[in-house]
Amino acid sequence: MSDEMQEILNDFLTESTEMIEVLDQRFIALESDPNNADLLNEIFRAMHSMKGSAGFLGFNRLVDVTHRAESILNKMRQGEMAVVPAVINVILETVDVVKALMADIRQSGTDQHVQTEAMAKRLDDVLAGALPTATTEGVRPHAKREEGGQTPAEGEGVRNHVSEQPAGRCAQMVPGPVPAVPPTIGEILVEEGLATKEQVFDALTQQHKQPEPKQPIGELLVQAKAITERALDQALHKQEKQEKQPKASEEDQTIRVETRRLDSVMNLVGELVLGRNRLIKIGGILEHQHESDPQVRALGETLTQLNLVTTDLQLAVMKTRMLPIKKVLAKLPRMVRDLSQKLGKQVRLETHGEDTELDKSVADEIGDPLVHLVRNAIDHGIESPTERHEKGKPSEGTLRIAASQEGNSIVIRIQDDGRGIALDKIKAKALSKGLVSEAELSSMEPREIVNLIFLPGFSTAEKVTDVSGRGVGMDVVRTNIRKMNGTVEIESEQGKGSLITIKLPLTIAIIQALMVEVERATFAIPLSSVIEAVRITKSDIKTINGREVLHLRDRVLPLIRLAQEFELPVDTKRERFNVVVAALGDRRIGVVVDELRSQEEVVIKSIWDYLDSIKGISGATITGDGKVVLILDISELVENAHAWHGAAAAAAA
The missing domain is CATH 3.30.565.10 (Histidine kinase-like ATPase, C-terminal domain)
Structure with missing residues (x-):
């Protein structure tokens, strides 16, 4: 397959997958609102476009299934078949078969490995009326005029009764988004106030009864003296103008980018953030040591600008990844x-x-x-x-x-x-x-x-x-x-x-973290989990059933000493500590640390392959001074602390 055809195939798979995802939702909505003509037309156009694109690429089984489903949908549009759950069940099964065909195409480049005969037979049965599709059992989306002279519901529009485009037209389309259907003469006449919906409906009914070839709607309206020939010319001119100047769609303003490319850019931005943090750290040291040096001051200004640009770039890249x-x-x-x-x-x-x-x-x-x-x-x-x-x-x-x-x-x-x-x-x-x-x-x-x-x-x-x-x-x-x-x-x-x-x-790549020090080792605590930090003395720490707690504003906090948690050598002579109050929902713990260092933006690096057995760690990062720092898993620490305290309290009871 040539590169050009491969690109067309990839576009087809992407566009069709998006259509299929939407179809599931649209069918569920249609089942609860069977009179929604716009919804039914949208489903029909998606199926019609998918069939045409599949025909262009030679996927005959996919064309066969979608053509039958399209025929059922067209009968619903024309009011010849009721929108009932039994029919929708069958079409949803068809969507599942289409998904299987797409998976086959994606994997093997052909749709010949999926059996579609049984599905085709079920669809033929529906078309033949084998399933309950009578109007008495369901709701017609586009009922014909009743004896009392009532016309279709206002929201149905004129387009629902217009015959579909010739089948050959879509077969020549290159796969792409669902195309916007150009307005019909009937729609334009109604929009311009040149004819009423009732008049257009009468003309459509008359056209439907005619043998092939059928008279155009405009001519029928002129013959019935519903409109003048001048009004028809005006509508035809507007239709031609709109077809030549299609409206710009949102897709025209967007491009598709592979996820791996975005991942690569995000990784590079992460490394840039780490480099920026290190430069700012070094720049701060230089400014402190050489405060009067004009070059150092210039370096500080440049680093400030670099910080702003890096932050903006980071936000921009994150937004491109947002869904x-x-x-x-x-x-x-x-x-x-x-x-x-x-x-x-x-x-x-x-x-x-x-x-x-x-x-x-x-x-x-x-x-x-x-x-x-x-x-x-x-x-x-x-x-x-x-x-x-x-x-x-x-x-x-x-x-x-x-x-x-x-x-x-x-x-x-x-x-x-x-x-x-x-x-x-x-x-x-x-x-x-x-x-x-x-x-x-x-x-x-x-x-x-x-x-x-x-x-x-x-x-x-x-x-x-x-x-x-x-x-x-x-x-x-x-x-x-x-x-x-x-x-x-x-x-x-x-x-x-x-x-x-x-x-x-919001993102799992870059987070704000509070850097803390414990026995000369540095840890990062995700800032989203931090409630507050308090300074305490050794005497503020109490013991309940052998476990340390802190009484803070009418609340007893279980305490976790990171030095003990990660088996670091402990300085028993230390008298003053900092406690970082962290929360998981309404449960809180106090994390005992020696010093609070700074708040930093950190890039999370996965360490699952290396430190998977160590509990309480969610990842690692590299700080501005080049050190590797472990990021705490607050949720696990909170649950472990509360489980221990529950057991201790039970044992005491």
């Missing part, structure tokens, strides 16, 4: 629909904050945890319609996913109005698996008990299904989120529902 979270949420409506049907439940999915942006690296990693949490909510959380009715709830359950930016973090909340999490079941399961003791449970708050479901191997499912209940999911969810320096917590009220809160950094 709206709706890209992640796009696959959830279809999944919720299919899963709720499979389980015999009624679930309405609500999404909010879809325009909230996050780094592509974060978006790539958060998809699987979100899918698992949503599946769990539908399987375990939301009750069956019968059970909900008995509890006085609406038969339809609600699953709400909301995303928002809070400071330098992205917060995703997944909330359902289901049965909630039974604390008794969690306690029993945790005890039976030996994850906690009776004494530990007695000292735990309800919120801590609920979050036991994140422990490895924990599951309250009474039976293993292909939906959930294999006992590994929630632990994997927390592990994946932790790798992104994020946190996940659950709140639940039995009978009312559950709320899962995920907190993620």
Whole structure:
């Protein structure tokens, strides 16, 4: 294959993949709003464009399947077939087959390895009326005029009744975005006030009854004296002008860049940030030593300018990597629909904050945890319609996913109005698996008990299904989120529902950190976890059941000494310390350090391959003076501290 054809193929795969992602959402929306003519037309145009592009590249199986689906969609547009769930189910199955064909094309360059005969037969059955598509069983999106003289709904527009473009036209298209359909004569006449919708509708009905070749709509309107020939000429002139001067689309202002190139640029910017930090450190030392030297002052001014430019460049590169979270949420409506049907439940999915942006690296990693949490909510959380009715709830359950930016973090909340999490079941399961003791449970708050479901191997499912209940999911969810320096917590009220809160950094590449010193070793604490820092003396530290705590403003903080945590030699004569108060949700700990050094922007380097066995470390960075500094995993330190204190309190009781 030539480079030019390979580029065309890559463009086709990219554009078609985007169309398929959108189709899943559009079909779910169409199922709940079957009268939405604009939505149906958008789906039809996407399928039509995909078929044409596949024909241009010679993917005959893909053309065969999409052509049949397009024919069904066209019948819906013409009001000849009702928009009912049974038909949409079949077309969604077609979309799944198209996904398989795309995967085959991407892997082998051909679509010959996927069997499509069975799908084609099902689509032919639908076209032949084998499935329930009568108008009495569904809602016609474009009903014909009733006896009382009513016209189609205002929102349907005139375009819905216009015959489609010749099939050969799209077969010559080079793959690209879904093209904007040029306005029809009927649309222009209505927009210009030269004809009414009723007049155009009558002409369309008359045209539909004619044998081939059919008379143009404009001529029929002139014959019916609905418009003058001058008005028709005016509309034709405007149509010709609009076709010659297509409107600029957003795609004209954008280019596609491979992700690996952006990753490379981001890595280079990270190294630039490290170099800038080192230069500023050296420049500060020189200014202190040679304050009166004009060259040193000039160097300081240059470094200030370099700092500003580097910061702006860093922000610009980060923005190029940002994606709206709706890209992640796009696959959830279809999944919720299919899963709720499979389980015999009624679930309405609500999404909010879809325009909230996050780094592509974060978006790539958060998809699987979100899918698992949503599946769990539908399987375990939301009750069956019968059970909900008995509890006085609406038969339809609600699953709400909301995303928002809070400071330098992205917060995703997944909330359902289901049965909630039974604390008794969690306690029993945790005890039976030996994850906690009776004494530990007695000292735990309800919120801590609920979050036991994140422990490895924990599951309250009474039976293993292909939906959930294999006992590994929630632990994997927390592990994946932790790798992104994020946190996940659950709140639940039995009978009312559950709320899962995920907190993620905007980017996992560069963060603000507080640099601290412990026994001449430096550590970095992510600033997003830091609440405050206080200066204390040795006498302020108290001991409860052999563990150090600090009483700070009516709150008892478990203390962690980094020197002990990482087995550093300890200076027992030290009398004064700094305590960094760090938080994970509403749980807090005090990290005991010797000195607070500075606040720095640090580039996170992964160390999973080297220090995977060391707990409490999320990565490493290089400071301005060239030292390698470990970055603390606050979430793990907080959980370890609270688990120890719970056990200690239980033992004392």
